[in-house]
Amino acid sequence: MSINNTLDKIAKPFTGIAPWILRLSLGISFFLHGYGKFPLPPQKMVVWFESKGIIWPELITSLVALGEVIAGVGIIIGGLLFNQIGNLITRLSGGAVVVIMIGAFAIAHPDWFITEKLFMSEQIFLLSLGLFFAIKGNN
Numbered sequence: 102m103s104i105n106n107t108l109d110k111i112a113k114p115f116t117g118i119a120p121w122i123l124r125l126s127l128g129i130s131f132f133l134h135g136y137g138k139f140p141l142p143p144q145k146m147v148v149w150f151e152s153k154g155i156i157w158p159e160l161i162t163s164l165v166a167l168g169e170v171i172a173g174v175g176i177i178i179g180g181l182l183f184n185q186i187g188n189l190i191t192r193l194s195g196g197a198v199v200v201i202m203i204g205a206f207a208i209a210h211p212d213w214f215i216t217e218k219l220f221m222s223e224q225i226f227l228l229s230l231g232l233f234f235a236i237k238g239n240n
Contacts, residue, residue: 121180127230128176131198135169138162153208165201172197176234188238195238198231 138146142159143166150158175194179187202224206213213219 123230123233124176124180127198127227127234128173130173130227131169131176131201132173135166135171135173138166138169141166150208155208165204168197168201172201172231179234180239183239188240191234192236192238195231195234195236199228199235202228202231 141163143162146162146165147158150162155161172194175190175197179189179191179194181187182190205224206219206228210218210222210224213222219225
């Protein structure tokens with residue numbers, strides 16, 4: 102018996118929960134990032150956005166916080182719905198994560214694009230997981 106066959110036998114009972122490891126990690130993380138910005142508008146973030154010259158900082162920061170909370174919850178809820186609606190919720194939530202993370206990189210870390218810093222940050226995993234769920238949905 103090969104090592105690969107042995108590992109397959111060990112892993113087989115857990116294959117159903119493997120996507121949930123990713124789903125819960127992303128969903129909870131994004132929810133907590135957004136919830137941590139409440140009450141709205143998040144004043145520290147507003148001041149920082151103003152310093153970056155971003156227009157309507159109160160509105161934009163509030164939308165970011167709400168987007169993070171809704172996308173995080175959507176990633177989790179979408180996986181609980183075993184139909185086309187659940188698949189759509191998962192994909193839209195994953196897409197929202199991608200958009201938010203690209204915005205975060207563009208505003209906070211424009212010097213990170215395709216550099217070592219990008220691939221040494223935990224934020225690349227949030228972007229990657231969002232892209233994963235945007236592409237795969239519940240499949």
